[in-house]
Amino acid sequence: MFEARHTMDAPTTASADNGTSGGGGGGWFTPRQQPATTPDSEREAAEGSRRAAMRPTGRTSADTDGDQTAQDARQSPPPVQPASAASASPPPHPPSAARPQATDPSVPQPLSADLLVPAQRSTAPAAQPHEPSAQVRAESASPDALLIRRTMTEVAPIADKVTSYFYALLFVRHPDLRSLFPAAMDTQRDRLLRALLTAAEHIDNTDVLVAYLQNLGRGHRKYGTRAEHYPAVGECLIGALSKYAAGIWDAEMEAAWVRAYTTISQVMIDAAAADELRSPAWWYAEIVAHELRTPDVAVVTVRPDQPYPFLAGQYTSLETPWWPRIWRHYSFASAPRSDGLLTFHVKAVPAGWVSNALVHRARPGDIIRLGPPTGSMTVDHTTDSGLLCLGGGTGIAPIKALVEDVAEHGERRPVEVFYGARTDHDLYDIDTMLRLQQSHPWLSVRAVIDQQAQLQLPDAIREYGPWNEFDAYLSGPPGMIRSGVDALRNIGIPSERIRHDSVEELVTTGD
Numbered sequence: 001m002f003e004a005r006h007t008m009d010a011p012t013t014a015s016a017d018n019g020t021s022g023g024g025g026g027g028w029f030t031p032r033q034q035p036a037t038t039p040d041s042e043r044e045a046a047e048g049s050r051r052a053a054m055r056p057t058g059r060t061s062a063d064t065d066g067d068q069t070a071q072d073a074r075q076s077p078p079p080v081q082p083a084s085a086a087s088a089s090p091p092p093h094p095p096s097a098a099r100p101q102a103t104d105p106s107v108p109q110p111l112s113a114d115l116l117v118p119a120q121r122s123t124a125p126a127a128q129p130h131e132p133s134a135q136v137r138a139e140s141a142s143p144d145a146l147l148i149r150r151t152m153t154e155v156a157p158i159a160d161k162v163t164s165y166f167y168a169l170l171f172v173r174h175p176d177l178r179s180l181f182p183a184a185m186d187t188q189r190d191r192l193l194r195a196l197l198t199a200a201e202h203i204d205n206t207d208v209l210v211a212y213l214q215n216l217g218r219g220h221r222k223y224g225t226r227a228e229h230y231p232a233v234g235e236c237l238i239g240a241l242s243k244y245a246a247g248i249w250d251a252e253m254e255a256a257w258v259r260a261y262t263t264i265s266q267v268m269i270d271a272a273a274a275d276e277l278r279s280p281a282w283w284y285a286e287i288v289a290h291e292l293r294t295p296d297v298a299v300v301t302v303r304p305d306q307p308y309p310f311l312a313g314q315y316t317s318l319e320t321p322w323w324p325r326i327w328r329h330y331s332f333a334s335a336p337r338s339d340g341l342l343t344f345h346v347k348a349v350p351a352g353w354v355s356n357a358l359v360h361r362a363r364p365g366d367i368i369r370l371g372p373p374t375g376s377m378t379v380d381h382t383t384d385s386g387l388l389c390l391g392g393g394t395g396i397a398p399i400k401a402l403v404e405d406v407a408e409h410g411e412r413r414p415v416e417v418f419y420g421a422r423t424d425h426d427l428y429d430i431d432t433m434l435r436l437q438q439s440h441p442w443l444s445v446r447a448v449i450d451q452q453a454q455l456q457l458p459d460a461i462r463e464y465g466p467w468n469e470f471d472a473y474l475s476g477p478p479g480m481i482r483s484g485v486d487a488l489r490n491i492g493i494p495s496e497r498i499r500h501d502s503v504e505e506l507v508t509t510g511d
């Protein structure tokens with residue numbers, strides 16, 4: 001894995017650690033022999049060497065000081081900001097009603113083994129992690145990977161404690177980083193830690209990991225993440241792990257984590273630095289249309305302040321003015337349009353801060369912020385395979401974009417859409433889909449309504465087919481994607497022909 005960094009695009013702005021990351025306080029490493037009672041001086045020494053080890057290798061030291069915020073710190077370490085990018089700091093949100101609601105967020109996700117899969121939301125075949133059996137994994141794993149997995153197994157049952165402690169450490173020792181995170185650290189609070197642990201666990205899976213981390217590094221630009229934040233995060237990560245895996249923690253294990261984290265942060269820093277040359281860190285976008293389709297589903301159309309290139313089937317992250325630094329993912333509901341407008345389908349979910357704001361509060365004229373496009377649930381135009389599309393609820397949004405994409409390419413490949421909903425009232429976009437069907441003879445749209453069909457969306461595909469000449473696209477609630485993938489595999493569609501966004505991301509960002 002460690003050679004991965006050599007395959008990266010040459011960054012132009014990566015900076016060396018400038019020493020600001022160290023923060024104050026003693027070390028956290030508690031070697032196995034001296035668990036919680038390690039004298040301060042020893043802990044400080046260990047801390048010092050760890051800190052040094054985790055400094056990303058900057059190619060230039062164009063780093064600046066500056067108080068960029070970065071939600072990133074929450075998710076992972078930040079890219080270096082070149083002097084010129086200092087102005088790209090987190091966006092004073094354009095004026096808009098900022099009347100916070102008191103809402104109760106959902107609970108943090110446990111760091112269960114199930115969740116620790118690469119979290120790229122879109123998983124095109126090429127980017128899908130290959131998960132060999134546990135035995136094969138153990139046999140082929142590097143020594144560092146084995147040590148990391150041992151740590152993970154040890155802390156999995158107490159993941160919540162590790163998470164809380166990690167953030168407590170981060171904010172106590174680096175109070176300046178607190179402003180990078182939302183005021184309420186709830187549903188999102190473990191995203192940084194989860195991303196780091198996910199990456200570490202896949203440290204041997206270079207291709208997937210590098211792609212994942214590059215995406216993560218680029219995505220963190222919108223938070224204002226800076227290179228010097230990375231060592232601070234790394235220290236606290238290891239501080240939390242060493243405390244809660246104290247029974248097995250030793251110098252060897254710490255060294256493995258330091259190596260892994262150093263690699264992880266370097267890949268992210270490099271990717272962010274390269275991205276700075278091509279793209280803004282975020283876009284402002286004005287809401288130009290807001291249509292309430294059901295009492296809790298809105299179709300929201302925005303105009304970005306500058307061109308926003310993306311592909312049909314991708315998604316973005318979105319921040320509203322009412323909940324600063326809380327970002328949620330939404331798929332684009334249309335293929336790129338000549339007028340540059342972007343549309344999202346938003347369902348207000350209970351306790352969903354962003355979704356409720358977008359559905360019930362947002363109005364034309366409000367300004368939101370968009371992160372970069374991401375995701376690889378896109379159409380491969382080099383083949384003429386059919387597309388089998390399952391869209392559940394608002395998951396129909398990217399499916400509609402895919403249909404438009406095929407139409408715009410003038411292709412005559414069959415596209416079969418199954419549009420699932422709980423009741424017929426929930427089929428808020430059926431008219432659009434039926435209009436598309438009328439215009440395009442290669443398109444077939446079938447509504448699958450739970451109440452009427454007595455079966456859920458994925459089951460319906462078994463009654464049609466054969467699907468062996470089709471690529472499958474799934475979009476919708478996590479449960480639908482999981483059972484949809486099972487159903488598709490059961491009818492013989494190979495995994496590499498099944499595309500969907502990461503279930504993990506859907507689980508953690510569904511509000």
Ligand SMILES: NC(=O)C1=CN([C@@H]2O[C@H](COP(=O)(O)OP(=O)(O)OC[C@H]3O[C@@H](n4cnc5c(N)ncnc54)[C@H](O)[C@@H]3O)[C@@H](O)[C@H]2O)C=CC1
Nearest residue numbers: 331392393394395420421422456457475476477479480483
């Ligand atoms: N790119 C993507 O994957 C996108 C995903 N979404 C997600 O889609 C979801 C939409 O929510 P709602 O509209 O409330 O959908 P919903 O809960 O009303 O369900 C929609 C359809 O999915 C099926 N379904 C739900 N759970 C299932 C399960 N466990 N097994 C099999 N089928 C199941 C239902 O039968 C129904 O046909 C949200 O979680 C949202 O985050 C939304 C947009 C894009």
